[in-house]
Structures are given as C-alpha cells and as structure tokens.
Amino acid sequence: MTTAAPSHEAMADPPAGAGDAPATEGRRIARALLRDRGAVLSTAFLGLVVLMAICAPLISAVTGHGPNDFDPAAVDTNLGGLPRGSFGGVSADHLLGVEPQNGRDILARIAYGARVSFLIAISATVLTTLLGVVLGLLAGFYQGWVDQVISRIMDFLMAFPALIFMIAILSSLPTGDRSVLLVTVITVFGWPYLARVVRGQTLTLVNREFVEAARASGASTGAIVFKEILPNLRNSLIVMTTLAVPGYIGTEAGLSFLGVGVTPPTPSWGQMISSAVSWYATDPMYFAVPGLFLFLTVLSLTVLGDRIRAASDAGEAS
DSSP states (O other), X not given: OOOOOXXXXXXXXXXXXXXXXXXXXXXXXXXXXXXXXXXXXXXXXXXXHHHHHHTHHHHHHHHTOOTTOOOGGGEEGGGTSEESSSTTTOSSSSTTOBOTTTOOBHHHHHHHHHHHHHHHHHHHHHHHHHHXXXXXXXXXXXXXXXXXXXXXXXXXXHHSOHHHHHHHHHHTSOOSOOHHHHHHHHHHHHHHHHHHHHHHHHHHHTTSHHHHHHHHTTOOHHHIIIIIIHHHHHHHHHHHHHHHHHHHHHHHHHHHHTTSSSOTTSOOHHHHHHHHGGGTTTOHHHHHHHHHHHHHHHHHHHHHHHHHHHHHHHHHHO
C-alpha cells in the first residue's frame, strides 16, 4: 500500500512561532482592541496624556506659565490665597485653574507631572522586566542550585512589606532629584513577581518536545532560549508589562503623596494631591484635577492591559 506524499502547501507551512507569526499575532490583537470601545477610549486618553507629557515645554511656552512660576495676581490674599474666579481660577489664561496661595498654573504642572510619572513607571517596568526575564529564565532553564539561589532571593524580597520598606528607605536618603532612587527601589521589590511567572513557564517549556528536539539537533543554549522558549513567553510578558505600568504610576504617586517620593519643586501628581488635601473643602478643583488625571490614567492602562490579556488568551485558545 502506497502512502500519499505530503502536499507542497503542507511542506511549505512554517512551524508555529516562526517567520511572520509575531507580526500576525500583533495584528490580530490590534484588530481585537479596535473592536473594543473600552480599549479605544483608554488608548485615546493615554495618547492625550502622553502628548501632554511630550509637549510640556511647548504648553508652557504657549500659555506663558511654567510649572513653578508664581502668579500672585491669580489668587486673592483677602480670602486666604484662594484662586480668583470660579472653579479654582479656571480662565483663558489658566485653563485648568491655579494652585491656592502661589497661583502656579495647574495645566503646566499636570503636563510636567505626567512626564515624571511615565518616566519613572516606564523605566521601572523596563528594568523589572529585564531582571525578571533573565533571572526567571536562568532559574527555570538550569534548575538545580541556580534555581534554589534565585528562588530564595525571590522569596526573601516577596516576603517584605514592600511599601513600608520603600517608605523607610526613601525617607532615610537625602532629598533632591529622587527619580533614579524611586526607579531603583521599585525595581528591587518589583522584579521577583515577573521572575516567578517566567520561571514557572520555563520549567514547563524545557520539557516540551520542541525543546528536546532542538537539543537533539545540537542547538546551543542561546538558540534554545531565544528561539524556542522566549517566543512562547511573549504573550505573558506583554500582558504583565502592560499591567505593571499603572501599578508603578500608582506607587510613585503614593510615595510622593506621603512625602518620600518626588520632592518639590519637581511636579508630581501625588505631590499635588497631597498639597490639595488641606484645600479640598474650599478649592475642590485643586484636588479634583490631579486626582482625576491619576485615576483615569491608571484606569486606562489597566483596562488596556486587561483587553490585551483577553485578546492574547483568545488567540491561544483558537
């Protein structure tokens, strides 16, 4: 009995994960996001905030107000420094109002505060992802004593109440530009969570048939890691990094709110909310504007990350 030879089309099909598969996967997720109203609205708002952050110097140049420029004429000293006019001093000159007592322009401070928040959050996300992926891969791929050492370090760091230790560490350090310190502290306490996921998935993948086949064919360790294992971690890494950014924005804002994060005069949303607490009864706009920007930014990033996760899961299920 003769066996039919495989068709030319079947022989020509590339293996899963090869060739243009990543681009196809990206287009599929993009199409799914475009059909989702929540994802579209979240992306639009995030685009606005990112544009404000990028164009912060231009905004200050157009409005004529820098983030730290005082405008005594915009506040009424007879009323304890409350902004003149309605809604916290909103006017053609100050589109989002002014801060009480000093008259600093809130729009300029929001734009520059967005720069600080995104810079710290994205930098911390990049570093935690690099550390988490590298150490998670090492632990899962080599196992043995390497896995034991890395896993014990992860357990040690994850056992700490991170926020309390961040406050204690940052409050004991000198003031000044704390952006680098914030990124460092967030990275130290953040990487184990991603590394734990990468380690678990790597432990599963190293025993799969395609990895064994690569070993049998004489592939190097680097080829196995970069061509066989990492492509299968792509979706998980995209989802986790997307969800890490809003978490780190919230962490920076919380630390700045408590006075151990970004220090004045550098603008920060958390710092603005902290300053506004004593004014919320008499000038609610001062509290509402940075609070609303922080809330909507974190919400938009969380919704977008959740939609990407759902689209990724749907692709794996199909």
